[in-house]
Amino acid sequence: MKKHNFSAGPCILPQEVLLKASEAIMDFNGSGLSLIEISHRSKDFVEVMENARSLAIELLGLEGKGYSAIFLQGGASMQFLMTAYNLLEKKAGYLNTGTWSEKAIKEAKMFGEIVEVGSSKDENFNYIPKGYSIPEGLDYLHLTSNNTIFGTQIKKFPNTNVPLVCDMSSDIFSRQLDFSQFDLIYAGAQKNMGPAGATLVVIKDDVLGKVSRQIPSMLNYQVHISKDSMFNTPPVFAVYTSMLTLEWLKNAGGITAIDEINEKKAQLIYSEIDLNPVFKGYANKEDRSNMNATFNLTDDKLKDTFDALCKEAGINGINGHRSVGGYRASMYNALSLESVGVLVDVMSEMERKG
Ligand SMILES: *Cc1c(COP(=O)(O)O)cnc(C)c1O
Secondary structure (H helix, E strand, O other): OOOEEOOOOOOOOOHHHHHHHHHHHHOHHHOOOOHHHOOOOOHHHHHHHHHHHHHHHHHOOOOOOOEEEEEEOOHHHHHHHHHHHHHOOOEEEEEEOOHHHHHHHHHHOOOOEEEEEEEOHHHOOOOOOOOOOOOOOOOOEEEEOEEOOOOEEOOOOOOOOOOEEEEOOOOOOOOOOOHHHOOEEEEEHHHOOOOOOOEEEEEEHHHOOOOOOOOOHHHOHHHHHHOOOOOOOOOHHHHHHHHHHHHHHHHOOHHHHHHHHHHHHHHHHHHHHHHOOOEEEOOOHHHEOOOEEEEEEOOHHHHHHHHHHHHHOOEEOOEOOOOOOOEEEEOOOOOOHHHHHHHHHHHHHHHHHO
């Protein structure tokens, strides 16, 4: 039976990417050797890295705009501290929109003064704070574009002269934005790009070199950029698979095309959540994420029935995060509109039964 994978992360990747990646594990580029048993300095792998880096810049529309893309290890969680290590001299602003923002704040506090410019903690992060003011003299403002756990997404980014740093782990390459408004973007691969183990960092070159502290080589963006993201052995399989996904996305029409499909998927599920009395949405309507739809049953007694119907339909991975409860349907780039349709059918069957 076909599985419909709504997992929040690690999560669904395109079938053709999985197929090509598994072929390369056995025989990379017809070399008779596996991708994971050859030198990362070999011509074939260097090409993979260059291709992955330039595809990222190209898809984001940042060619010729002074940005570098690198693939690092340590997940997005490592970026919580690396961003502060490299950019925070005195004071930075953070918008607190959930668990991931809070973790980023905790790390950054080790490097300087942190101003929480806004927070939605009072409502367990079911909305995006708006109308907050951005104080003078910040080294940067840190945002989380999509809150994977709570199902909220920033739709409009602040218009400010302060450099913007954005954790885009769960919605990078999913929607059309002017990416040049950001000075640094980071994203763990495992939500829209590839397997866990690689983290994409896109940095505007002129934002670096402004802090006075010494930075250890492995944590220094400049070092990784100057070595073309090959300062040490990169996570070769994760980078290769990410490259395949980026190629897949480019062939599918890039971000503009996927954005349209993601919008359709989101409309389909949210209109069901809004119209079906068996369910209620978690996130504030205007802030709802196109990637992660969070919702609850209006009557918890229906849980066993709903879970059984989902299982029967091949629906996988829709349990909500423990800090929210209920359900979460993650609809990353590789998830088809058809899969969302299958979930929506099960939801309407619940209404008929209820
Ligand atoms: C998953 C996630 C993280 C954590 O990523 P790791 O790679 O596990 O460190 C951080 N931020 C956001 C928005 C996420 O969705």
